[in-house]
Amino acid sequence: MKYINQEDRIQVIDGETNVMEIINDITGYGTNIQDEPFYVFNIGDIVKKHQIWIEKMPRVIPHYAVKCNDNEVVLATLVALGTSFDCASKNEINKILSLGVNPERIIFANPTKPKSHIRHAALTGVKTMTFDCDIELNKIKALFPDAK
Numbered sequence: 847m848k849y850i851n852q853e854d855r856i857q858v859i860d861g862e863t864n865v866m867e868i869i870n871d872i873t874g875y876g877t878n879i880q881d882e883p884f885y886v887f888n889i890g891d892i893v894k895k896h897q898i899w900i901e902k903m904p905r906v907i908p909h910y911a912v913k914c915n916d917n918e919v920v921l922a923t924l925v926a927l928g929t930s931f932d933c934a935s936k937n938e939i940n941k942i943l944s945l946g947v948n949p950e951r952i953i954f955a956n957p958t959k960p961k962s963h964i965r966h967a968a969l970t971g972v973k974t975m976t977f978d979c980d981i982e983l984n985k986i987k988a989l990f991p992d993a994k
Contacts, residue, residue: 887915889923896927909953912938921945936963939972949973958982964989 859868868886899908909932910924916938922945924931930951933939942952949971956963957978967975968990975993977983986993 887917887920889919892920892923893927896924896929909955911955912942916941933972936960936966939963939967939970943970959986961985961989964993968993 865886872884872886896908899906907930909930910921911932911934912921913934921942925942925945925947930953931938931942931947932953932955933942934954934956939952939954943949950973952972953974953976954963954967954972955976957976959975959982964975964986967973973990973992973994975986975990977986
């Protein structure tokens with residue numbers, strides 16, 4: 847295994863391995879070296895699934911829900927692939943914008959958006975939003991009449 851960032855313990859695995867080998871290595875083979883939560887994911891799998899999506903549904907633009915996993919490696923990979931994003935809060939919008947994503951590639955999708963978050967979306971150019979009821983639609987219209 848190769849450590850890329852010792853502070854975050856991001857590891858790149860070259861060659862053949864399996865999930866249990868990775869878990870055993872991280873945890874010190876049961877000696878409790880690692881006592882913080884962690885997860886294992888395969889960036890190659892993310893890239894492969896994105897490619898399959900584009901091949902099978904070329905007219906459908908995927909929007910990744912940031913709330914599912916906001917790990918910076920995952921997000922940076924998806925940004926590099928040209929994915930668009932579904933953000934549910936001001937913090938998620940800021941996180942995606944900080945990665946250089948055009949605001950037009952962000953949908954602000956939260957069934958009950960705080961007024962301050964709608965104003966923030968307006969200030970940052972995130973115009974596309976969802977709504978689940980007429981009350982939410984009227985709130986968006988009052989605070990951000992140019993929203994889509």
